[in-house]
Amino acid sequence: MDPRIELLKADITTLKVNAIVNAANQGLLGGGGVDGAIHRAAGPGLLEECRKMGGCATGDCKATKGYLLPARWVFHAVGPVWEGGGRGEDGLLASCYRKALDLAGQMSLQTIAFPAISCGVYHFPIPRACAIAWKEIQKGLSRNPQLEKVILACFEDEVYEAYRRLARP
Ligand code: APR
Numbered sequence: 001m002d003p004r005i006e007l008l009k010a011d012i013t014t015l016k017v018n019a020i021v022n023a024a025n026q027g028l029l030g031g032g033g034v035d036g037a038i039h040r041a042a043g044p045g046l047l048e049e050c051r052k053m054g055g056c057a058t059g060d061c062k063a064t065k066g067y068l069l070p071a072r073w074v075f076h077a078v079g080p081v082w083e084g085g086g087r088g089e090d091g092l093l094a095s096c097y098r099k100a101l102d103l104a105g106q107m108s109l110q111t112i113a114f115p116a117i118s119c120g121v122y123h124f125p126i127p128r129a130c131a132i133a134w135k136e137i138q139k140g141l142s143r144n145p146q147l148e149k150v151i152l153a154c155f156e157d158e159v160y161e162a163y164r165r166l167a168r169p
Pocket of ligand 1: 012023024025031032033034036115116117118119120121123153154155156159
């Protein structure tokens, strides 16, 4: 396991990293789950900036400031809704991680934290989603050597255990 990956049971809104990734929707106007938690913790300035972003396509990722969050930036990634696996969901989820890591590279950031994108309201199967995330994060770290730490902020035990199984040598 790349020593730069850190597995943590955590509420992502508490993490003092350069950027936290939000599991957003295409409208970028907030929602429940981690999206709701991030907007609550960031305060109204986040929604004001999001309103000007013109939304975000599934599989893509857009940056805003972090406002009242300890993190400097929020990367709003829009994961796919799970529809059985035959609608390109795996590739769209992989794209969220790839674009977030490459955006961190373009912005010369050192630390970033991810929630388990699409593993809640979007019902992506957790083991499958975590395996996709794990693979993309390893590839993203090799493409972006300036990254010092990628935190996997696990809110649920099932996500944490899925990553622990992947981390085993
Ligand atoms: N910190 C870290 N992870 C969290 C937090 C938190 N504070 N709150 C929830 N999570 C976890 C969930 O337990 C799940 O494992 O984030 C993962 C993603 O779940 P959702 O937040 O439901 O996101 P997603 O499945 O991608 O669905 C996105 O839900 O909230 C709406 O506006 C959002 O429409 C979008 C959709």
